[in-house]
Amino acid sequence: MHDDSTQIIFLGDGMGGRPVPSLDGQTCIEAQETPAMDEVARGGECGYMDPIRPGVAVGSDTGHMVILGYDPFQYYTGRGPFEAKGVGIDVQPGDLAFRCNFATVEENLIADRRAGRITERTDELSAAINHAFSNGIDGVEVIFKESVAHRAALVLRGDDLDPRVTDVDPHEVGVAVPLCRPLPETADDAPAQRTAKLVNEFVQRVHELLEDHEVNRQRRADGLPPANIVLPRGVGTAPDLKPFSEQYGLNGAMIVEVDLVRGLGMYLGMSVIKVPGATGGPDTDELAIAQAVVNAAAEHDFILCNIKCPDVGGHDGDAEQKMAAIAKVDRAVGYLLDNLNWDSTVLMLSADHCTPVTIQDHSGDAIPLAFYGRGVRPDDVRSYGERACAGGSVHRIRGLDVMNIMGNYAGTLPKFGA
Ligand code: ZN
């Protein structure tokens, strides 16, 4: 049992949004009944958060990083290393790590960037890839591992590699698979040229290997798009992050559903707790996640929890799906309200970014937030949502302010000055 206070950052991924015409101009949060989140807003201090700065859209990786107090401008080295670490690859200094999609190519054009959101047997495809590259490429070791659904990670390990190369993903369908190229500033740089060549050879050989793989023969027979190519992107080297416990003197845990954010927790040396039933999708078991947070609170000073599904609804442009996901977040928050000691617990309820259904991607809109529990000074806000939180006493903060505000309420922040 740890002493004194517990700090919990609870995020509905991409939960914030913009007015939706089909909801009479309400946002998904505003249109959905959220009794628990409203109670947090009523008993707490509300406001807005801009993760990095107003107007700047962030990824889930940079969003979580900055909310945990690590400035992405200083520490961020790309998404690939988080994805790779999150799936369990030990990314070492000098390694290049990419995040990848299994995708579908037909007649040399990309037909589906996610291979029909494949969910099964990607482990067999990974095994085939690792076997085929067991001798590496040109002296460079190749490590590949599947993640959830169509996602995967690739690590290249060897001398003279350079992360300054382009993505092998056009982010659209009906176009050819682009070649990996050195970034313009590296035009005469041998390691960047070599890295691009290695990536292109990897992609080409994987395509030849997977085209007739048994898994894909079966998928075609079932009328499903084959996962016959792998598209690497988001390359980076391992970030040099000070462990969370050293940075804050707190024993921290992370309970999240996606490998990307899990990887960040692993780099930070936090306890990364996997929850059975936490799928990252609309079918996730939100009460199991909430229960895991309550259990972790008995042994940790700090917990970051993220429920992924609101972001999925946002990307799909599906307001009903996003509202159902927000209802799940609300049920999880309700469980926390009922099962934690709020004299000693500080909660921050928010999101890592907005994912409006009207733009189907992350936006740079400010995110509603509420601080609740130990130490907070409640304001007059009566419900949780984009417009309601705008009237709260926290006003507008940046992601880098969050850990200080939490630490102030929890009594763990050292005094600045005498
Ligand atoms: Zn996110």
Ligand code: ZN
């Ligand atoms: Zn997203």
